[in-house]
Amino acid sequence: MKLLTTVAFICLFTLSAFYSTAFGQANSVTFFQKNGLWGLRHDTKGKIIVKPKYSNKEKPWFGGFSDDLAVVEKNGKFGLIDKTGKEIVPIQFDAINNVHFGNIIQVSKNNKWALLNISTQKEISTMTYQSFEYVNGFCSIDSDAYENGFFLKTKNGESGKCGLVKVNESSVNEILPIEYNEIIAIGNIIMVRQNDKWGCFDCNNNPIIPIKYSYIEFYPRLDLFLVGSEGGKKVKNSEWSDDRYYSGGNWGFLNKTGKEFVALQYDYVRPKPDRKKESEGPELVKVGKNNKFGLVDLNGKVIIQLKYDEIDDNIYSFNDFMDILPYSDENGLFKVKLNGKWGMINSDDKTIIPIFYDKIEYLSEIYEATLNDEITNFDKTGKKLEK
Secondary structure, three states: OHHHHHHHHHHHHHHHHHHHHHOOOOOOEEEEEEOOEEEEEEOOOOOEEEEEEEOOOOOOOOOOOEOOEEEEEEOOEEEEEOOOOOEEEEEEEOEEEEEEEOOEEEEEEOOEEEEEEOOOOEEOOOOOEOEEEOEOOEOOOOOOHHHHOEEEEEEOOOOOOEEEEEEOOOOEEEEEEEEEOEEEEEOOEEEEEEOOEEEEEEOOOOEEEEEEEOEEEEEOOOOEEEEEOOOOEEEEOOOOOOOEEEEEEEEEEEEOOOOEEEEEEEEEEEOOOOOOOOOOOOOEEEEEEOOEEEEEEOOOOEEEEEEEOEEOOOOOOOOOOOOOOOOOOOOOOEEEEEOOEEEEEOOOOOEEEEEEEOEEEEEOOEEEEEEOOEEEEEOOOOOEEOO
């Protein structure tokens, strides 16, 4: 019995030590404050590792840069220490920021910023930048970013212009010089604004679209650019969705190589951004000119002539998971309006249900067409149904 008790005690002690070590309790350290200064000590043992000497306004902590490093301040300068109290980055900088990539951090002196490798304690860029920023709020642009490096937007404080650099563990390479008013990246596409004109480059600074358009937007799923002239604007239908249209000025489309396949001729354009990404069905874009609307495909071919007062935008709301034509219902029919009346047409622009009803609804595989409060039912072929 005594032997069993001893064995149980040893097992319990061993497990306790294991879990304590595994969860960092045996060797955990913490900052403590005395007389307004911060020091470092063992959390469980109470043994002081670094006597209070850091003047951080708030309690320093391990985890902002890595689990083993903390930012400390002394005499108005900042550096990094590890859990043994060793200075990994000397306390000599005016500010330190993380970039969440490998061993790279941002360090500042005299309102200028550089990038520094923690492991080598060497600056991999010159201390000449006014700021480094993530592109679109993210540090990477392309899918290979974490293998080959990542991208940061740079700024010049005096001009307010920005550029783009690619960063790896040992170097910083300029992709775009600091001469642009705005930079937006989507996938491997980098759109830039210079004064009031937009253009586009790839991640290797190869030009795709010359800087001459007043508006540009890239649709990665469709591999096309929407471009606009002066006077155009984007209008969102809802704050809660990506659904929008473009009006005013002239609008057209370029393919992913920058070649124009729909000339800037429409004063209204509405792509369908919420369509299911995996869809293999054809794509159509609603276009308008002089208050007449039609549909074009992604080759610029006009599918539905611009002769209707309206093409119903909402008819496809439940079709995002179906391989059918955008703007059509599940039967491939389009709801159109002409001279104040509604009807249904097919993709050949052929009338299926005559265009002279006050409203048309599709319910349970039947079209209900209303004229002067009188309802007429049709099937999907346009055949009138007996009541």
